[in-house]
Amino acid sequence: MPKVKVNDRTVEVPPGTSAMDAIFHAGYDVPLFCAERHLSPTGSCRMCLVKAGAPRKGPDGEWITDESGEIKIFWFPKLMASCTLAVSDGMVIDTLSDEVRHAQSGMVELTLANHPLDCPTCDKGGACDLQDRAYEYGLDEKFYTGPTGEPVYTRYEFTKRHVDKHHPLSEFIILDRERCIHCKRCVRYFEEIPGDQVLDFIERAVHTFIGTADEGLPSNFSGNITDICPVGALLDRVARFRGRNWEFEQTPSVSVDDASGQYIWIDARSGRIERIRARENPELNDIWISDAARFGHEWADMDRITTPLVRKGDALEPATWEEALAAMRRGLEDVDRTRIGLLLPGDATLEEGMAAAALASQFGTGYLDFEGRTAVPATNFPAATFASVLEADYILVLGDPTEELPIAHVWIHKRLRGVKMPQRLNHGTPVADLAIREHTPPDGSLLGAFAPHPTRVMEWAASRGVFAPGQAAAFLAAFEAALAGREPEEAAGVSPEAVKRAAESWKSAERRVLFVGAEVLMDVKAAQLAEKIAKSQGAVVFAMTPAANARGLEAMGVWPAGDARAPRAVFTAAEDPAADLLEMADFHVFHVPRLNDKVRRYADVVLPAKTPYEKRGTLLNVENRLVGLEPAHVRAGEAEGLVQALALFASAAGVEPPLRFVRQARARFLDRYKVNLDRLDPYGTIWRPRVSLAPRPLSQEGNLYLKPSMWKARHRLGEAAGRALGVLELAAHPETALAEGLDEGAVLEVETPAGALSARLVFDAGLPAGWFYLPAGVPAMRLPFRALVPRGGEAS
Amino acid sequence: MGFFDDKQEWLAEVFAQYPEDRRRSALMPLLRRVQQEEGYVDFERMKEIAALVGTTATEVAGVMSFYSYYQGLPTGKYHIQVCRTLSCKLAGSDELWHTLSERLGILPGEVTADGRFSLQAVECLGSCHTGPVIQINDEHYVERVTKARLEALLEGLMQDKPLEEVRRSLPDEDKMGKATIELEGGEPS
Numbered sequence: 011m012p013k014v015k016v017n018d019r020t021v022e023v024p025p026g027t028s029a030m031d032a033i034f035h036a037g038y039d040v041p042l043f044c045a046e047r048h049l050s051p052t053g054s055c056r057m058c059l060v061k062a063g064a065p066r067k068g069p070d071g072e073w074i075t076d077e078s079g080e081i082k083i084f085w086f087p088k089l090m091a092s093c094t095l096a097v098s099d100g101m102v103i104d105t106l107s108d109e110v111r112h113a114q115s116g117m118v119e120l121t122l123a124n125h126p127l128d129c130p131t132c133d134k135g136g137a138c139d140l141q142d143r144a145y146e147y148g149l150d151e152k153f154y155t156g157p158t159g160e161p162v163y164t165r166y167e168f169t170k171r172h173v174d175k176h177h178p179l180s181e182f183i184i185l186d187r188e189r190c191i192h193c194k195r196c197v198r199y200f201e202e203i204p205g206d207q208v209l210d211f212i213e214r215a216v217h218t219f220i221g222t223a224d225e226g227l228p229s230n231f232s233g234n235i236t237d238i239c240p241v242g243a244l245l246d247r248v249a250r251f252r253g254r255n256w257e258f259e260q261t262p263s264v265s266v267d268d269a270s271g272q273y274i275w276i277d278a279r280s281g282r283i284e285r286i287r288a289r290e291n292p293e294l295n296d297i298w299i300s301d302a303a304r305f306g307h308e309w310a311d312m313d314r315i316t317t318p319l320v321r322k323g324d325a326l327e328p329a330t331w332e333e334a335l336a337a338m339r340r341g342l343e344d345v346d347r348t349r350i351g352l353l354l355p356g357d358a359t360l361e362e363g364m365a366a367a368a369l370a371s372q373f374g375t376g377y378l379d380f381e382g383r384t385a386v387p388a389t390n391f392p393a394a395t396f397a398s399v400l401e402a403d404y405i406l407v408l409g410d411p412t413e414e415l416p417i418a419h420v421w422i423h424k425r426l427r428g429v430k431m432p433q434r435l436n437h438g439t440p441v442a443d444l445a446i447r448e449h450t451p452p453d454g455s456l457l458g459a460f461a462p463h464p465t466r467v468m469e470w471a472a473s474r475g476v477f478a479p480g481q482a483a484a485f486l487a488a489f490e491a492a493l494a495g496r497e498p499e500e501a502a503g504v505s506p507e508a509v510k511r512a513a514e515s516w517k518s519a520e521r522r523v524l525f526v527g528a529e530v531l532m533d534v535k536a537a538q539l540a541e542k543i544a545k546s547q548g549a550v551v552f553a554m555t556p557a558a559n560a561r562g563l564e565a566m567g568v569w570p571a572g573d574a575r576a577p578r579a580v581f582t583a584a585e586d587p588a589a590d591l592l593e594m595a596d597f598h599v600f601h602v603p604r605l606n607d608k609v610r611r612y613a614d615v616v617l618p619a620k621t622p623y624e625k626r627g628t629l630l631n632v633e634n635r636l637v638g639l640e641p642a643h644v645r646a647g648e649a650e651g652l653v654q655a656l657a658l659f660a661s662a663a664g665v666e667p668p669l670r671f672v673r674q675a676r677a678r679f680l681d682r683y684k685v686n687l688d689r690l691d692p693y694g695t696i697w698r699p700r701v702s703l704a705p706r707p708l709s710q711e712g713n714l715y716l717k718p719s720m721w722k723a724r725h726r727l728g729e730a731a732g733r734a735l736g737v738l739e740l741a742a743h744p745e746t747a748l749a750e751g752l753d754e755g756a757v758l759e760v761e762t763p764a765g766a767l768s769a770r771l772v773f774d775a776g777l778p779a780g781w782f783y784l785p786a787g788v789p790a791m792r793l794p795f796r797a798l799v800p801r802g803g804e805a806s
Numbered sequence: 807m808g809f810f811d812d813k814q815e816w817l818a819e820v821f822a823q824y825p826e827d828r829r830r831s832a833l834m835p836l837l838r839r840v841q842q843e844e845g846y847v848d849f850e851r852m853k854e855i856a857a858l859v860g861t862t863a864t865e866v867a868g869v870m871s872f873y874s875y876y877q878g879l880p881t882g883k884y885h886i887q888v889c890r891t892l893s894c895k896l897a898g899s900d901e902l903w904h905t906l907s908e909r910l911g912i913l914p915g916e917v918t919a920d921g922r923f924s925l926q927a928v929e930c931l932g933s934c935h936t937g938p939v940i941q942i943n944d945e946h947y948v949e950r951v952t953k954a955r956l957e958a959l960l961e962g963l964m965q966d967k968p969l970e971e972v973r974r975s976l977p978d979e980d981k982m983g984k985a986t987i988e989l990e991g992g993e994p995s
Binding site: 209211 | 872
């Protein structure tokens, strides 16, 4: 490994390391704006100038020496940008001399020349790279003195460039073009990470600005640019002007919006969540999170229930916990305990799942379920870490990772671009990784993508196809036939050639990765076929469950069992339980953070619940990685956690609660599985539970297909999200729509499990005929197509 | 109908010049073709090109805006490009710009009512010793544009005489390249 001397320290770094990373590795600092972890280094800001030199070998293969016999260092004639300079053996780097400091201070001065310096009103103030670097590396009295010898700290005596200052790029991102220093991080980010090039430099030279020609940044990963912007040019519009950086209480937690458990920072101020930012986890989400995880937090502060509510006549009235307990006692008085149903939300933690499972067995009831459960348990599939995606020779995707498991989209794109797991240096992920190149086109031959609707990853895939909803099993049967060498027939609308191509690539690959979405997992036959194919071929599987903690809950035994006798009383912590379950029971206890129509209609007792942002708990993510939730400081009245609510419910039913606190659950977990949930590894602990559960199908039929959506029903409640999403789009093949007498652009009322939604009809010839598609923020579902009523008269 | 719908053969030829996975490289020839044939590149055309080479309209717009050659709006029959870089600026290109703009009554992006003229400020045209310089359409340079020469030029263009002929008949055209012409159109000393 090359030995590099940085100032007075000599370090060994892997070949191909940038000089910048060698400097950080050695424990020295160098200022930078444009380099960023996981992005290609471009050397565009010139802030990281250093003096560098290297020895040379003579024709005899020996190091050239100077007069005194020392190995001679040939210095580069000019200062070098350390981010794009690769180290070589014997390289000498100087970051401390006056020459270097003078140049760096000059770069700060140039960068600030057109910067508005409106830090007092800038949201980035206090957490701004440019501020920090200006303080550390800005003009120095050593280099600039006035005519009478006094130090000069500023030479800005001219008018600054004035351009567009409040330019909304989308509902979530606002751009201040005066603050922009043209580091190109955001442009490179979009091209290299999600692969949606929706931002670019427009114009050139001093007129250059960041802009888009595509409406509203069409990407599920647009928010990350606000994290990586080194200045206050790109800001989170949802959080803008809501607090200064030093006022936020920052809580390291994880997102429960999908099954990946992306690491986040929750920034709360005065008991309100103001902002979510990405938290680095190089094994899981690098420094990126999806837009849903970032912007979909407004619901947490909306219309919270702060005290228990008890039904009095038609109304739910505020009550004390004692009154709620008494009301539950009365309601459960003559209910057979084996006929009590427990329903958890899909993001219930391991600890909560453990408490619910223990209580269910104490009751002797088999009616224990969670929202967003799939027909086949996700734990049936051999899981693997995201890092294994980068090693894969072939990736087969059945579903829509971009929507169902957003971070998987990023990992698949990384694999197709040939990116490897970065080396870990003393300072962590390399800041300027020379192995990453700009404009690397994704290699589509590594990917096959099939789904019931056109997906974003399909655009990269060499073999792809759209099959009719409900036909995942038919597709997999055809795929299996092709694997066995038989000629596949047309599979549910997918051409046999595509199936054959995918099967051939799959067969010839050594390391195979399979992604299955809710469409497969909801279908017992399809899921079992997928499982069989994966296991017989030694493939690893990412089961993209709609529930964030599906694996954890399954491992704790939260799964319906035994007879299917209708429950007479229901305890539900799920916000949106199926109406038929609620109809079956006579007594309903809801443990929810917020009222909705179902709660108002059915609830007999409502207990105020905490949102996942306020919980302490653990999730088991799609990779079988235990990740920990930490409670943020949110004002939530008397809201209690699910473990406590279950304990209260247990005592109301006359049973000694098996678990009363999260702490107890953790102690039991440690005792049972020898894993300490209080002390997880910083990037999450891999835990492979042994689970064997039988599939339990869910009823699904109809021709309205609800696409899994990143914007889950509750995210839509937020003001910013609501504005951005506007009217939903109901998509259909033109022929199908016209057969129903519906023309493109008609605005319709659509009945869904999440209530009636307004949607605009769009034609999409890429969809299978006979189906209507709606991104609905629920697991992939099929529903009877309800009468659609055009609003505002006939469609034109 | 798309611009390239009836140019499939030409497209195939252009794409064949680049590796299969680097189709984005064909962005420039496609832009050029549209610019040459239509005089400007409409947003619909940008989207069409983006779809053809597999990128986004944003990137096409980014590339397009980098080069002053590509126009986003329709141009006149005579597209006058005024150099505004240092040498020309010192030689009076600001005054030239204001004179032109006032004389024609248009700003960049606009076309005169008769459809003849449009105006654009551009960076260095590479004729720094004969500033201020203007370029008309793709081929013609007019150098040392004094007031008298400008008047004669516009006069000629108004009558739609061939550009080359107009240029040759400008006052002092025979003295081009000699550093003796007074900028305000006076007699050479």
